């Protein structure tokens with residue numbers, strides 16, 4: 001009888017262990033616990049940028065400040081107060097250089113280690129858009145009615161171009177050799193770094209507010225108030241194709257292109273997000289949101305898309321499907337989004353707030369890399385840090401310690417079994433003694 005009880009008990013323990021093991025290392029597209037933080041500025045956030053590796057973030061605010069963050073903390077590494085609303089910010093690939101454009105007419109260049117600008121330059125008006133080449137060597141800016149190009153080591157522009165009306169959209173290739181600009185006069189201009197005379201220009205049917213360029217400068221995309229998305233190759237001012245959406249493309253962050261120029265994303269005031277492959281003007285997919293779009297971004301590899309707008313919904317898509325991989329409702333309209341090169345780190349603004357997200361999960365244990373680095377202190381490259389057979393994510397979600405191999409259901413089951421067995425033996429002993437006496 002005692003043998004039978006022990007047998008039943010151990011089979012129950014064994015089978016529950018098997019069930020635990022089966023469910024422990026579940027893989028997910030987005031980890032169930034991801035890292036995020038929020039910083040609240042003094043006024044509306046106008047623009048956000050993130051370095052390629054997702055480590056550094058820069059924000060432009062109507063409170064006149066430029067804010068610079070490292071992903072490890074929602075407290076800025078530094079901030080700098082300009083003389084007006086900061087309209088636009090950009091960051092080099094490695095996070096080394098930061099550029100900002102303000103309503104005080106100035107362009108500011110910073111390095112990541114110092115809140116004092118390396119230099120600033122006063123333009124002819126409000127600076128609406130700034131960009132920096134991935135290598136940090138060239139800066140382009142659109143202001144009152146001019147496009148400016150700078151080299152990082154001098155506040156004197158290499159050249160400027162005056163189209164006679166405001167420049168709203170600017171983009172620059174990775175090496176800074178090619179620049180594209182969108183203008184209030186309905187034109188798209190394409191430049192080479194060595195000349196202020198455009199290589200070509202193209203007239204759309206409306207204000208061109210959003211432009212983007214592939215890393216090598218070969219492909220250009222533009223979004224216009226005429227509702228259309230235009231796709232160009234660098235050797236011709238005639239678009240390869242264009243596509244008419246249901247409403248205006250009316251913000252300066254509403255088109256984006258992957259590094260190789262193969263994938264294009266656009267957001268329209270028709271409330272839709274459009275995803276294109278380079279060779280076709282028919283969207284590969286589109287997704288209908290609940291309001292106008294304000295900002296879209298695409299990972300360099302073209303595999304992830306982040307988009308946000310006036311419906312407060314932040315959406316992350318994979319390139320293959322219009323069904324969001326992940327979405328989150330923020331507290332108010334999303335103004336700006338930016339994404340790291342692999343799509344695993346991104347930022348979004350909602351009114352005065354800057355939100356950072358890390359969803360990379362290299363070891364597939366259900367905890368994002370930064371969540372492991374900054375919250376649980378487990379290893380982001382080891383799904384079972386303490387080696388007890390239960391994944392880090394499963395342990396956290398079920399109340400065990402992922403850093404102690406003694407904290408897991410197996411050890412607890414064995415302890416329970418031992419106590420039950422001891423208990424049984426004591427009871428049996430007592431019964432035996434009572435029968436004897």
Ligand SMILES: [Ca+2]
Pocket residue numbers: 360361362363364365366367368369372379380
């Ligand atoms: Ca992980």
Ligand SMILES: [Ca+2]
Pocket residue numbers: 363365367372378379380381382383384385392
């Ligand atoms: Ca881990």
Ligand SMILES: [Ca+2]
Pocket residue numbers: 384385386387388389390391392395402
């Ligand atoms: Ca473990």
Ligand SMILES: [Ca+2]
Pocket residue numbers: 386388390395400401402403404405406407408
């Ligand atoms: Ca454990």
